[in-house]
Amino acid sequence: MNRVLSSRWTKAAVFALCLVPLLLLGWRLLGFAIQGWQGYDPNLTADPIAYITHYTGDWTIRFLLITLSVTPLRKLLGLPKLARYRRMLGLFAFFYGFLHLTTWVWLDKFFDPHEMVKDVIKRRFITAGMTAFALMLPLAVTSTAGWVRRLGFERWQRIHRLIYFSALAGVIHYYWLVKSDVRLPLLYGGILLVLMLYRVTIWRRNAPRRRQATSPNTVYLRD
Amino acid sequence: MVIRKPSDLRYSQVTPKQAYLNRRRFLASSMALGALTTVPAARATTKLNGVGKSPYSTDEKVTPYDAITHYNNFYEFGTDKEDPSRNAGKFVTSPWSVHVEGEVVKPITLDLDALFKIAPLEERIYRHRCVEAWSMVIPWIGYPLNALLKKAEPTSKAKYVAFESYFDRRQMPQGMWAGIAFPYVEGLRLDEAMNPLALLAVGLYGETLPNQDGAPFRLVVPWKYGFKSIKSIVKIRLQEKQPPTTWNIAAANEYGFYSNVNPEVDHPRWSQAKERRISEFSKRNTIKFNGYGDQVASLYAGMDLRKNY
Numbered sequence: 001m002n003r004v005l006s007s008r009w010t011k012a013a014v015f016a017l018c019l020v021p022l023l024l025l026g027w028r029l030l031g032f033a034i035q036g037w038q039g040y041d042p043n044l045t046a047d048p049i050a051y052i053t054h055y056t057g058d059w060t061i062r063f064l065l066i067t068l069s070v071t072p073l074r075k076l077l078g079l080p081k082l083a084r085y086r087r088m089l090g091l092f093a094f095f096y097g098f099l100h101l102t103t104w105v106w107l108d109k110f111f112d113p114h115e116m117v118k119d120v121i122k123r124r125f126i127t128a129g130m131t132a133f134a135l136m137l138p139l140a141v142t143s144t145a146g147w148v149r150r151l152g153f154e155r156w157q158r159i160h161r162l163i164y165f166s167a168l169a170g171v172i173h174y175y176w177l178v179k180s181d182v183r184l185p186l187l188y189g190g191i192l193l194v195l196m197l198y199r200v201t202i203w204r205r206n207a208p209r210r211r212q213a214t215s216p217n218t219v220y221l222r223d
Numbered sequence: 224m225v226i227r228k229p230s231d232l233r234y235s236q237v238t239p240k241q242a243y244l245n246r247r248r249f250l251a252s253s254m255a256l257g258a259l260t261t262v263p264a265a266r267a268t269t270k271l272n273g274v275g276k277s278p279y280s281t282d283e284k285v286t287p288y289d290a291i292t293h294y295n296n297f298y299e300f301g302t303d304k305e306d307p308s309r310n311a312g313k314f315v316t317s318p319w320s321v322h323v324e325g326e327v328v329k330p331i332t333l334d335l336d337a338l339f340k341i342a343p344l345e346e347r348i349y350r351h352r353c354v355e356a357w358s359m360v361i362p363w364i365g366y367p368l369n370a371l372l373k374k375a376e377p378t379s380k381a382k383y384v385a386f387e388s389y390f391d392r393r394q395m396p397q398g399m400w401a402g403i404a405f406p407y408v409e410g411l412r413l414d415e416a417m418n419p420l421a422l423l424a425v426g427l428y429g430e431t432l433p434n435q436d437g438a439p440f441r442l443v444v445p446w447k448y449g450f451k452s453i454k455s456i457v458k459i460r461l462q463e464k465q466p467p468t469t470w471n472i473a474a475a476n477e478y479g480f481y482s483n484v485n486p487e488v489d490h491p492r493w494s495q496a497k498e499r500r501i502s503e504f505s506k507r508n509t510i511k512f513n514g515y516g517d518q519v520a521s522l523y524a525g526m527d528l529r530k531n532y
Binding site for chain 2: 037038039040042045046047049050110119122123124125176177179180181182183
């Protein structure tokens with residue numbers, strides 16, 4: 001399995017797979033573009049703008065959760081090569097988040113800066129969504145190997161823990177948006193909780209060891 | 224040893240008709256570049272004859288039938304906009320009975336047939352504004368609510384009208400995930416109910432109501448947010464006290480008893496200043512009382528509409 005995961009082709013295939021949601025959306029919009037809008041389309045519903053907004057938002061949260069499950073799966077399944085996919089998956093989360101934001105900026109607010117600022121301040125679900133996106137931004141920028149070197153791995157890793165808060169803000173954004181049927185936001189929240197509980201367990205288990213490792217004694221012994 | 228018993232099931236018995244029709248439609252549409260999506264839906268509705276015109280109708284462009292019938296908030300059949308059109312197909316609306324009761328001189332029980340004969344049917348093309356900031360223009364068919372109320376003769380104690388929707392867990396299994404309590408209940412002040420704009424609808428687009436739009440009999444209150452226009456009514460009760468209403472019970476700070484369309488009073492979580500007319504690209508400004516201020520503003524004279532949202 002690790003050999004398959006090491007292959008260039010597997011990575012290319014995963015990349016293509018991550019593009020499927022976008023291609024599917026493009027395909028649906030293509031039909032619309034060719035035929036013209038008839039007022040209703042079974043694929044895009046009667047409100048295509050709402051559909052595109054929800055669709056891209058859904059995939060943003062999904063990719064955030066997929067990215068966050070790489071490390072637990074890597075450890076639990078003993079597949080170290082899974083780590084190769086983490087950056088790509090994270091960048092796809094950012095990509096779909098960017099599309100989601102663009103839909104809002106363009107098709108909901110029509111580039112009106114006054115309206116946008118008002119919404120971000122006044123509407124808590126938009127505040128949360130904007131927070132989720134803002135937290136992803138530095139991660140996308142510093143995702144290159146060059147940035148890992150420049151920052152040093154420890155610091156780079158600390159910064160990239162922002163993804164936990166981004167995912168949390170994303171789930172809250174969704175939860176605050178729905179009217180009464182909270183099943184999906186709760187499902188995403190539940191998955192996030194499990195992924196975080198796994199990490200907390202590992203951290204707690206490692207914590208005493210780390211403390212030991214940084215105590216002068218240990219340093220001495222290691223020397 | 225394996226003894227094979229010939230299957231006595233046909234495919235049509237194990238696959239719901241809707242499912243294989245959908246599959247065919249999906250195949251057909253994907254073959255045609257995903258573009259041939261306007262496959263006419265089978266209509267379980269019947270044509271209504273002898274429908275008059277109404278001066279209350281707007282001359283704005285009417286929303287396409289497929290949009291009106293595939294973009295519904297009818298949480299008993301699921302919370303996705305497309306759920307009601309998928310799940311309400313087998314909803315049994317015949318026989319049906321509606322009780323008009325409470326503070327009335329003459330309580331009435333109506334069967335399906337009688338529902339259509341309370342008053343002459345007229346077409347009313349109304350704007351419909353959802354609390355979620357989208358809107359449609361719908362050619363309803365029905366008669367004024369006051370025609371029915373007058374037949375029951377409200378007593379002097381009657382101050383409010385309470386409405387109740389049909390609810391049956393077996394017919395509406397998706398309702399258990401809605402996050403709101405059923406049966407759905409709504410209410411109006413008596414003077415609001417007597418306003419000639421308040422309509423009891425039995426049809427749209429020249430035909431009886433499709434199930435997902437509240438068949439066989441629903442309320443339409445065009446100057447209020449859509450959730451006030453309760454669907455599939457089984458009980459109308461006149462009473463002295465203000466009745467509880469479903470969305471107000473679910474979130475009192477978000478949905479008030481009045482819920483008049485008002486661009487100046489935002490929903491706590493989103494703005495009500497603008498709306499997207501379904502099947503239009505840009506947004507338009509929302510008008511107070513959904514543009515019906517001339518007919519209804521006087522009902523709220525002296526009231527603080529920010530407090531009575």
